[in-house]
Amino acid sequence: xxxxxxxxxxxxxISTDHIAPGRYFHLRSNLPELAKHVLxxxxxxxxxxxxxGDFIVAGxxxxxxxxxxxxxxxxxxxxxxxxxxxxxxxxxxxxSINIGLPVITVDTSFIEEGxxxxxxxxxxxxxxxxxxxxxxxxxxxxxxxxxxxxxxxxEHIKKHGDIVL
Amino acid sequence: MPGKTIAEKILSExxxxxxxxxxxxVARVDLAFAQDGTGxxxxxxxxxxxxxxxxxxxxxxxxxDHAAPSPRKELSDDHIxxxxxxxxxxxxxxxxxxxxxxxxxxxERAAPGMLIVGADSHTCTAGAFGAxxxxxxxxxxxxxxxxGKTWFRIPESFRIVLSGNFQKGVYAKDLILHIIxxxxxxxxxxxxxxxxxxxxxxxxxSRLTVSNMAVEAGAKAGxxxxxxxxxxxxxxxxxxxxxxxIYPDPDAVYEKTLxxxxxxxxxxxxxxxxxxxxxxxxxxxxxxxxQVFIGxxxxxxxxxxxxxxxxxxxxxxxxxxRLIIGxxxxxxxxxxxxxxxxxxxxxxxxxxxxxxxxxxxxxxxxVLGKGEVVLSTQNRNFxxxxxxxxxxxxxxxxxxxxxxxxxGRITDPREVMK
Numbered sequence: 001x002x003x004x005x006x007x008x009x010x011x012x013x014i015s016t017d018h019i020a021p022g023r024y025f026h027l028r029s030n031l032p033e034l035a036k037h038v039l040x041x042x043x044x045x046x047x048x049x050x051x052x053g054d055f056i057v058a059g060x061x062x063x064x065x066x067x068x069x070x071x072x073x074x075x076x077x078x079x080x081x082x083x084x085x086x087x088x089x090x091x092x093x094x095x096s097i098n099i100g101l102p103v104i105t106v107d108t109s110f111i112e113e114g115x116x117x118x119x120x121x122x123x124x125x126x127x128x129x130x131x132x133x134x135x136x137x138x139x140x141x142x143x144x145x146x147x148x149x150x151x152x153x154x155e156h157i158k159k160h161g162d163i164v165l
Numbered sequence: 166m167p168g169k170t171i172a173e174k175i176l177s178e179x180x181x182x183x184x185x186x187x188x189x190x191v192a193r194v195d196l197a198f199a200q201d202g203t204g205x206x207x208x209x210x211x212x213x214x215x216x217x218x219x220x221x222x223x224x225x226x227x228x229x230d231h232a233a234p235s236p237r238k239e240l241s242d243d244h245i246x247x248x249x250x251x252x253x254x255x256x257x258x259x260x261x262x263x264x265x266x267x268x269x270x271x272x273e274r275a276a277p278g279m280l281i282v283g284a285d286s287h288t289c290t291a292g293a294f295g296a297x298x299x300x301x302x303x304x305x306x307x308x309x310x311x312x313g314k315t316w317f318r319i320p321e322s323f324r325i326v327l328s329g330n331f332q333k334g335v336y337a338k339d340l341i342l343h344i345i346x347x348x349x350x351x352x353x354x355x356x357x358x359x360x361x362x363x364x365x366x367x368x369x370x371s372r373l374t375v376s377n378m379a380v381e382a383g384a385k386a387g388x389x390x391x392x393x394x395x396x397x398x399x400x401x402x403x404x405x406x407x408x409x410x411i412y413p414d415p416d417a418v419y420e421k422t423l424x425x426x427x428x429x430x431x432x433x434x435x436x437x438x439x440x441x442x443x444x445x446x447x448x449x450x451x452x453x454x455x456q457v458f459i460g461x462x463x464x465x466x467x468x469x470x471x472x473x474x475x476x477x478x479x480x481x482x483x484x485x486x487r488l489i490i491g492x493x494x495x496x497x498x499x500x501x502x503x504x505x506x507x508x509x510x511x512x513x514x515x516x517x518x519x520x521x522x523x524x525x526x527x528x529x530x531x532v533l534g535k536g537e538v539v540l541s542t543q544n545r546n547f548x549x550x551x552x553x554x555x556x557x558x559x560x561x562x563x564x565x566x567x568x569x570x571x572x573g574r575i576t577d578p579r580e581v582m583k
């Protein structure tokens with residue numbers, strides 16, 4: 001699967017409170033409305049400016065904190081094609097796979113704000129088309145890649161009738 | 166083959182495999198729950214599977230604790246949605262006023278060797294019993310509720326060896342904040358923490374505090390072996406028959422071993438805006454505070470409120486400080502009332518919330534104003550956590566929180582516990 005879009009840069013330790021703030025707790029059953037506030041407390045310009053296909057590019061421990069799946073869900077709803085970070089918090093990583101949002105663990109330091117990126121999930125490559133640099137990452141395990149490619153855990157179970165590792 | 170860690174033992178048993186760190190397994194789940202922030206999405210995911218049932222209704226629980234009682238009509242409607250699903254499927258509801266999910270799981274459900282998944286990151290609290298308990302998202306928990314199982318990657322484990330005993334004024338919260346400050350907020354990402362050594366220095370409520378915060382180091386679980394303390398707690402709670410011995414094999418393989426001497430730990434505080442940004446309480450005496458919150462799944466238990474009352478009884482909180490008390494469950498509330506703890510705290514200037522998560526999640530009951538500083542016994546201090554990205558959250562033990570409420574600035578409790 002090849003993805004292409006523009007990079008939005010974030011720092012380290014972006015928490016689920018940054019992504020889906022608690023003050024919008026009452027919007028959790030209204031995800032399109034909640035998505036208007038995605039990452040509001042990290043970058044106020046993100047929700048209004050993000051375009052379908054764009055990438056979130058971050059540092060260490062992206063998505064730390066609560067188990068709220070609403071966090072990766074509204075990132076996906078905002079049109080983001082994948083999150084690239086130096087590392088992910090465990091629950092956010094798992095939630096992302098389960099809802100079909102690609103999460104890529106890779107050294108992101110060579111990517112600048114606004115760069116045009118091309119990501120190949122199966123090959124494990126990130127190409128920065130703006131500065132010509134490239135990085136490789138270890139593709140997801142075959143089990144996780146299958147869940148992701150099925151469109152998340154629910155679609156995976158509907159397709160196979162069970163969890164198939 | 167070498168021996169197994171607690172995580173490997175429980176997940177092997179529940180998956181019917183000989184599982185080792187790094188393996189992927191599908192395992193049977195003994196208890197699956199969600200709270201009112203994650204439950205509605207879990208129900209919608211079960212419906213997306215085309216199902217209107219749960220595999221084990223008596224082991225499926227929706228806890229209403231984050232917005233309890235509901236401050237908004239949208240959240241009241243979420244409660245209705247979960248009540249109706251539970252009525253149709255036989256799943257259980259823990260109603261508004263019963264308390265925080267993790268405290269209720271500890272009081273009524275958890276036992277050694279269980280596999281527990283909850284749609285709340287602090288589900289790791291039940292690791293205090295020697296249960297493999299871990300937080301997941303709504304979809305994972307929906308699948309566990311609907312099918313009775315889900316997938317796991319077996320974590321590598323860090324062995325944390327404790328020695329010595331706490332000094333007066335130092336508690337389990339100080340220990341876990343110290344450990345997180347030491348290894349970092351992602352220091353144990355994807356790993357299980359397994360405690361050993363002088364664990365008898367920690368009573369059950371202290372172990373719950375420690376396990377609760379394993380996730381703040383990135384860990385999947387915070388596990389204690391079961392022992393006489395576990396056995397006595399279960400017997401006292403009327404489920405002594407669920408006790409079994411859970412311990413690692415002597416030749417189990419650990420990724421890392423860390424040692425902590427409890428006698429060297431001092432009152433510790435996390436500064437804004439990450440839990441691993443720690444300092445000693447005595448180093449922060451120039452930090453003035455506007456609000457103190459003593460409660461939550463981390464430190465809203467009877468022993469926590471008791472310590473706070475001992476410090477505040479017969480005294481008054483400093484002018485300009487709001488003291489908010491949040492008992493973690495109905496039972497904690499009732500026992501604190503009958504022991505005179507709540508009366509002492511209210512006379513000192515405190516106010517008592519209904520059992521639940523209170524202001525910790527930023528939904529209601531103590532939202533910070535611009536530039537305000539809170540010292541809380543909760544487990545997280547991220548930007549915006551308590552409802553305002555322009556607030557500042559410090560974390561501490563109940564003793565440090567109570568001492569600081571008296572002085573109006575962050576205070577080492579040993580200064581007032583003479």
